[in-house]
Amino acid sequence: MTKTLLVGPFNRVEGDLEIRLEVADGRVTAAYANSPMFRGFERMMIGKGPEDALTITPRICGICSISQSAAAALALADLAGAEMAPEGARVAALLHGVENLLDHLTHFYLFFMPDFARSGYAGRAWHERVQARFLAGQGSGTRAAVAARAELFHVVGLLGGKWPHTLAIQTGGVTRAPSVRDKARIGAWLAGFRRFLEREVFGAPLEAFDTLADVAGLERWSTGDAGLFLEAAQDTGLAGLGRGPGRYMSFGAYPVPEGRLFRRGMWQDGAVGPVDETAIVEDLSHAWMLGEAAHPSAGETRPDAAMRADAYSWCKAPRLGGETVEVGALARQIVDGHPLAVALAGEGGVRARVAGRLLEIARTQIALEGLLAGIAPEKPFMTDVALPRDGSGVGLVEAARGSLGHWLSVAGGRISSYQIVAPTTWNFSPRDGGGVPGPVEAALVGAEVLEGEDTPLAVQHVVRSFDPCMVCTVH
Amino acid sequence: MNVLWLQTAGCGGCSMSLLCAEAPGVFDLLDGAGIEMLWHPSFSEATGGEVRALLSAIEAGEQKLDVLCVEGSVLMGPGGTGRYQMMAGTGRSMLDWVRALSAMATHVVAVGTCATYGGVTSAGENLTDAVGLQYDGAHRGGALGAGFVAKGGLPVVNVAGCPTHPDWVTETLMMLAEGVLDTAALDTLGRPKFYAENLVHHACPKNEFYEYKASAEKLSQIGCMMEHLGCVGTQAVGDCNIRGWNGEGSCTRAGYPCINCTAPEFEEPGHAFAETPKFAGIPVGLPTDMPKAWFMALASLSKAATPPRIGRNAVSDRIRVPPSPKARS
Numbered sequence: 001m002t003k004t005l006l007v008g009p010f011n012r013v014e015g016d017l018e019i020r021l022e023v024a025d026g027r028v029t030a031a032y033a034n035s036p037m038f039r040g041f042e043r044m045m046i047g048k049g050p051e052d053a054l055t056i057t058p059r060i061c062g063i064c065s066i067s068q069s070a071a072a073a074l075a076l077a078d079l080a081g082a083e084m085a086p087e088g089a090r091v092a093a094l095l096h097g098v099e100n101l102l103d104h105l106t107h108f109y110l111f112f113m114p115d116f117a118r119s120g121y122a123g124r125a126w127h128e129r130v131q132a133r134f135l136a137g138q139g140s141g142t143r144a145a146v147a148a149r150a151e152l153f154h155v156v157g158l159l160g161g162k163w164p165h166t167l168a169i170q171t172g173g174v175t176r177a178p179s180v181r182d183k184a185r186i187g188a189w190l191a192g193f194r195r196f197l198e199r200e201v202f203g204a205p206l207e208a209f210d211t212l213a214d215v216a217g218l219e220r221w222s223t224g225d226a227g228l229f230l231e232a233a234q235d236t237g238l239a240g241l242g243r244g245p246g247r248y249m250s251f252g253a254y255p256v257p258e259g260r261l262f263r264r265g266m267w268q269d270g271a272v273g274p275v276d277e278t279a280i281v282e283d284l285s286h287a288w289m290l291g292e293a294a295h296p297s298a299g300e301t302r303p304d305a306a307m308r309a310d311a312y313s314w315c316k317a318p319r320l321g322g323e324t325v326e327v328g329a330l331a332r333q334i335v336d337g338h339p340l341a342v343a344l345a346g347e348g349g350v351r352a353r354v355a356g357r358l359l360e361i362a363r364t365q366i367a368l369e370g371l372l373a374g375i376a377p378e379k380p381f382m383t384d385v386a387l388p389r390d391g392s393g394v395g396l397v398e399a400a401r402g403s404l405g406h407w408l409s410v411a412g413g414r415i416s417s418y419q420i421v422a423p424t425t426w427n428f429s430p431r432d433g434g435g436v437p438g439p440v441e442a443a444l445v446g447a448e449v450l451e452g453e454d455t456p457l458a459v460q461h462v463v464r465s466f467d468p469c470m471v472c473t474v475h
Numbered sequence: 476m477n478v479l480w481l482q483t484a485g486c487g488g489c490s491m492s493l494l495c496a497e498a499p500g501v502f503d504l505l506d507g508a509g510i511e512m513l514w515h516p517s518f519s520e521a522t523g524g525e526v527r528a529l530l531s532a533i534e535a536g537e538q539k540l541d542v543l544c545v546e547g548s549v550l551m552g553p554g555g556t557g558r559y560q561m562m563a564g565t566g567r568s569m570l571d572w573v574r575a576l577s578a579m580a581t582h583v584v585a586v587g588t589c590a591t592y593g594g595v596t597s598a599g600e601n602l603t604d605a606v607g608l609q610y611d612g613a614h615r616g617g618a619l620g621a622g623f624v625a626k627g628g629l630p631v632v633n634v635a636g637c638p639t640h641p642d643w644v645t646e647t648l649m650m651l652a653e654g655v656l657d658t659a660a661l662d663t664l665g666r667p668k669f670y671a672e673n674l675v676h677h678a679c680p681k682n683e684f685y686e687y688k689a690s691a692e693k694l695s696q697i698g699c700m701m702e703h704l705g706c707v708g709t710q711a712v713g714d715c716n717i718r719g720w721n722g723e724g725s726c727t728r729a730g731y732p733c734i735n736c737t738a739p740e741f742e743e744p745g746h747a748f749a750e751t752p753k754f755a756g757i758p759v760g761l762p763t764d765m766p767k768a769w770f771m772a773l774a775s776l777s778k779a780a781t782p783p784r785i786g787r788n789a790v791s792d793r794i795r796v797p798p799s800p801k802a803r804s
Contacts, residue, residue, distance in 0.1 A: 006564055007523050007563075007564060008523060008562070008563025008564025008565070009516070009522070009523065009526050009527075009562055009563040009564050009565070010522060010523065010563055010564075011514075011516045011517070011519060011521070011522045011526065012516075012517060012518075012519075012522070014487050014517075015482070015487060016482075016560065016561075016562075016563055017563055018561070018563030018564055034563070036560065036561040036562075036563055037484055037550075037559065037560040037561075037569075038550075038559045038560070038603060039484050039550075039559075039596050039603055039605070040599075040602050040603055043599060043600060043602055044595075044598045044599035044600075045599070046599070047599070048599070049747045051747055051748075051749065052747060052748060054748075055734065055748040055749075056595060056598060056742075059486055059488070059595040059637065060486060061486050061487070061488070062485070062486035062487040062488020062489065062490065062491045062492070062638060063486075063487055063488070063491050065486070065488065106491075106494070110494075110517065110518060111517075114520050115520075117520065118520065135520070136518060136519055136520035137502050137512065137518050137519070138502070142502070143500060143502055143503070146494055146500050146501065146502065147497075147500050149494065149495070150494065150495045150496070150497050150500065150721075151497075151722075153495055153721045153722070154721055154722030154723070154724075156721055156724070157719070157720050157721025157722040157723055157724030158721075158722065158723060158724055158729075159729060160724065160729050160731075161720065161724045161725050161726040161727070161728060161729030161730075161731055162638075162715075162720035162721055162724050162725065162726065162729075163491075163492070163495065163720075163721050164486075164488040164491055164492060164638055165488060165637060165638055165736075166729075167726060167729075167731040167734075168729050168730070168731060170694055170695075173695065174695070174730075175694045175695050175729055175730030175731045176695070176728075176729045176730040177695060177792040177793050179793065303553075303559075303602070305552070305553035305554065306553075307558060380695075380792060381695055381792065382693070382694060382695035382792065384693070454523055454524040455522050455523030455524055455525075460522065471485075471486050471487060
């Protein structure tokens with residue numbers, strides 16, 4: 001017999017999420033992800049001067065505002081056919097990297113792990129240790145992570161004034177040229193954060209985690225909070241839970257003069273190919289949106305105020321060449337070719353996603369140290385960019401949760417069209433015109449629903465493994 | 476004192492900013508002040524049915540609610556239904572929930588400029604009819620109505636800012652817990668005076684440039700940003716440059732103009748954010764509490780008297796001419 005469960009409010013995700021589950025014989029047989037909130041940022045932009053996008057779009061999201069900044073700045077630079085001053089690009093990458101790194105940390109300690117501290121796991125060999133570390137608001141790990149997070153955000157305070165809604169990243173570079181002194185101070189904060197990561201998260205040098213090359217090596221990892229996660233994941237079968245579509249996309253993270261620090265590409269059937277961004281289409285069949293399926297450069301945002309019954313979310317359904325793709329830290333590391341991530345590509349479930357995020361924490365810290373070392377304080381950090389009155393541009397970046405794109409058109413010096421496809425729009429999309437569920441909807445099928453559970457733990461693990469950012473999804 | 480925190484139509488950034496509280500961190504601070512978080516969407520374990528039960532108990536008067544914090548605008552649309560934001564799992568709009576729970580709370584705190592005045596969520600054509608709790612832009616009204624007074628006797632406490640500084644929120648909560656935040660402690664727009672009686676201009680490191688009207692012409696130059704780059708730090712309330720953000724930051728310290736994010740309708744300045752509107756070459760938005768003629772007279776004098784050190788540095792991206800040590804006489 002099939003029953004229906006309506007799950008919400010779904011907390012410890014960014015923004016609003018409701019999931020309708022169909023359940024039979026103790027398993028999810030179908031899932032429908034609803035983003036039940038619509039603000040309309042894309043429409044806010046129309047008629048404004050193009051540079052206002054740099055101030056407005058970061059405010060789409062309080063957890064990845066720098067990602068939105070970076071995408072808007074790249075889209076404007078593309079419109080102008082310009083590039084940031086090389087040192088400005090390095091500082092922008094540093095700011096963006098700090099945000100992504102701390103997003104992963106927030107997700108692990110505050111959003112994902114508290115579920116293992118729940119009473120439903122009482123009696124498991126690891127439960128008391130997990131409770132001591134991750135009990136919401138109380139755990140020793142939680143508090144250590146919050147303190148380390150606040151301290152590393154000093155980098156953004158110094159270079160960008162404040163976080164979130166940092167306005168330092170501009171089309172031609174960044175608003176503050178760091179001095180030699182600033183560089184030394186940032187180095188001290190990064191070193192402090194490395195100490196935290198090595199003491200608490202990994203219980204070992206970062207490089208040791210970075211050199212893991214296969215699943216067996218990962219499973220032997222026993223130190224730090226990463227070890228505790230892997231123990232709980234093993235015991236609860238998270239490797240086999242919540243498999244994604246197996247198609248992984250990354251726009252490539254951190255554009256610097258030498259290229260992107262993490263490669264761009266599309267991984268499918270064991271090989272990486274190029275991302276054909278012209279093949280992106282947003283399908284509106286199950287979204288409360290009016291209009292036709294379109295590429296974002298031709299898309300529009302007209303909410304269906306009547307909220308027609310055959311749609312169920314404010315989220316559009318992006319598809320690449322007609323197919324769903326998964327985006328996020330795991331996808332990025334697979335596309336970048338890291339051996340551990342590639343080894344996890346086939347597993348593709350909850351454990352793989354969280355391990356991918358841990359791997360990216362280690363690799364991002366190492367990358368940021370390198371970025372800082374390469375900054376030359378004596379050089380200019382901003383170039384002059386003149387925007388044309390008519391034209392279009394695209395900015396593609398990687399937010400913590402995955403691929404983020406801004407597409408804008410300008411006519412007569414004013415924004416005539418602005419479309420955004422956010423990472424969670426990819427992962428949490430509703431069904432498309434062919435009835436194909438979005439990645440999370442598909443990943444939830446098969447999740448266990450225990451007798452009496454109205455918010456199944458397995459469902460929570462799957463959803464949170466994607467680290468959804470619902471306010472970005474619907475913007 | 477217990478607190479329930481709801482996120483309406485905002486970006487979650489004020490919660491994320493709250494996590495940046497330091498010395499002590501937010502969890503230690505709340506513990507120390509005897510403040511218990513009944514539920515927070517980002518930090519709490521409770522989810523789904525557990526939360527619905529809590530909300531029902533508050534609504535039914537079975538669970539006392541000392542403070543309701545609301546982060547984000549309230550969406551009145553479409554057509555006054557509030558259906559642009561439904562609270563997941565409940566079949567009810569956030570508009571409905573906010574009204575129901577506000578009626579039960581001793582104090583209601585609007586966290587951030589979306590919740591106070593509508594903020595960025597109400598920008599542009601505002602097709603969702605986003606408003607603040609007690610204000611619709613600069614006008615009283617909003618989701619709870621102009622005359623709303625919480626059980627404890629205060630109107631909505633407006634901790635405006637986009638985002639809010641973590642200390643503005645924690646200090647407001649601590650003052651409520653102590654019973655020392657009364658109507659006299661709020662300014663005319665409902666903001667706590669402890670931060671709203673300062674201007675962003677106070678302690679701005681560009682003050683020496685301001686004194687001489689030595690102006691930056693482009694972003695990334697270190698001069699005063701009032702004349703050309705849209706900075707309204709001389710008119711915006713906030714102690715941003717006194718207490719600092721994220722260690723030692725502020726928008727102006729990082730070379731970005733103050734956009735007055737603690738004020739109603741900052742999201743629609745009527746000009747580009749980083750551009751100063753001018754009439755006949757003279758900025759329109761001069762400091763509000765100074766006669767324009769005096770300002771013009773002083774500005775032209777100080778411009779004429781600008782030392783070369785300050786004039787040259789103002790249009791550079793770093794200090795090019797250091798101050799010369801005073802010779803001993």
